[in-house]
Amino acid sequence: MAVELLVSPPATGKTEACIQRIRAAVLERPFTPVRVVLPDRLQTAAFRRRLAEAGGTIGVQVGTFGDLSRDLLERA
Numbered sequence: 837m838a839v840e841l842l843v844s845p846p847a848t849g850k851t852e853a854c855i856q857r858i859r860a861a862v863l864e865r866p867f868t869p870v871r872v873v874l875p876d877r878l879q880t881a882a883f884r885r886r887l888a889e890a891g892g893t894i895g896v897q898v899g900t901f902g903d904l905s906r907d908l909l910e911r912a
Contacts, residue, residue, distance in 0.1 A: 840857070842854060851883065851886060852886075854872065855886060855887055855890050856890075858870050858872070858887070858893060858896060859890065859891065859893060862893045862894075862895070862896070867895070869895070869897075870893070870895070870896045870897065871896075871897040871898075871899070871904070872896065872897070872898045872899075873899065873900065873901055873903075873904050874898070874899070874900060875900065875901065876900060877900065880898050880899060880900060883898055884898050
């Protein structure tokens with residue numbers, strides 16, 4: 837799955853589009869690594885809740901930019 841950046845005004849369906857793309861990618865290729873990066877902990881919690889309400893997926897990592905940078909530094 838390629839990196840995609842969804843940009844549009846608030847309340848135009850970005851989160852729902854992202855959730856649908858994640859679910860489609862995981863259904864097509866079950867072991868596809870998926871990481872969702874959000875600005876803060878409030879948004880990560882809300883995204884996880886919405887992903888679970890949509891049926892959820894296993895193995896999707898949801899975190900902040902700080903989580904991503906910490907993970908990259910640990911791997912380096």
